[in-house]
Amino acid sequence: MGSRQHIALGVFLVLGLGACGNLENAPLRVGTIEGQLTEFDPEVAVVSLVGAHEVRSAVDAEGRFKLEGVPTGPAELFVVATAEKATRVSVKVTGGQSVKLQRVAPRDAGFFEMRVKSSHGERVAGVQVSVRDTPFERLVLDGAGRLRVGPLPDGCYALSIAGVGFPEVQAEACVGSGEKKELKVQLEANEELLNRCGLTGCADGLVCGPGGSCVECVLDGQCGAGMMCKGFRCAAAGPRCGACQDDGSCQVGAACQPLAEGGVACVKQCSESVNEEDIAANRCEAGFTCQQGNCLPDPARFVGCGALLQLGAECADDVRCQKLGLSGGLCLEGQCTVACTQDQECPGVSRCEDSAVGQVCSVRN
Structure with a gap:
């Protein structure tokens, strides 16, 4: 009887130690990144993690930021400093530790000048543009189908354009530091819709005609x-x-x-x-x-x-x-x-x- 009690107690202790080990190891899977921008606008500035932009930090009055819960391993920061400046920063995160960066100097940013039209004159106002792995999500086109996307650090990006009545369109484009690149995209309204323009509306100067087409x-x-x-x-x-x-x-x-x-x-x-x-x-x-x-x-x-x-x-x-x-x-x-x-x-x-x-x-x- 006594030996059975010892065995049961031993199993309990092993399980307990294992559980404690998991709890103690959890913080080792993430770390913290701290830094300070040399140039910034507190109302605009945001620092996020590329590939997980929900991990982000605002910037205080002195340009300091702190990202918590960053997965261990190589990481890249997407930094928007002002309305005209941005940069990327590569960093390696060690679990359970805080990485302190040297002062981060933003560079002149690039912009995508979106020009979106529909192939048959449907209205594209309200169509949304998102840039993958960045904070720029669900940006809305104006009545003329135009939108400036940025500021963006120089590099290549994947964009998605979608709206009611239009299948999603994927696009890829690169932009350099200080560059303003025009991107023209043509959308095809969903042909399965019986009254396309009744759903999307028509561009300025056009009206909804027979068969759901804008004329x-x-x-x-x-x-x-x-x-x-x-x-x-x-x-x-x-x-x-x-x-x-x-x-x-x-x-x-x-x-x-x-x-x-x-x-x-x-x-x-x-x-x-x-x-x-x-x-x-x-x-x-x-x-x-x-x-x-x-x-x-x-x-x-x-x-x-x-x-x-x-x-x-x-x-x-x-x-x-x-x-x-x-x-x-x-x-x-x-x-x-x-x-x-x-x-x-x-x-x-x-x-x-x-x-x-x-x-x-x-x-x-």
């Missing part, structure tokens, strides 16, 4: 004065190519220029490369295409400005319309017209309408 207009009233909605885009109510004497004879945005077929007419300039800040200013109106920097009648339907002005001319047969320069011209109810598939192919107030011979551009009375 420039649905009704004429959504366009400016003297404009009309054609093919969900705002276009001038009257065609270009009008006769002119000088630039003052033309609408705003057009100039009086000589034509390849002879004579002069009001012609709008265009750009093959779209200016993201002002798409409307660089594109051509309905019935026109950009040809060597000028908006001219679509050659698939009109052989020059003179031909475009013959839309609606009197005719007896198709041959008459084709001689007037309407490519594939049709004589319908005594007036010349051309075939079309959508409003955007018809100039001015003309629209693509059904007829006895298929879809054609309507003509003026």
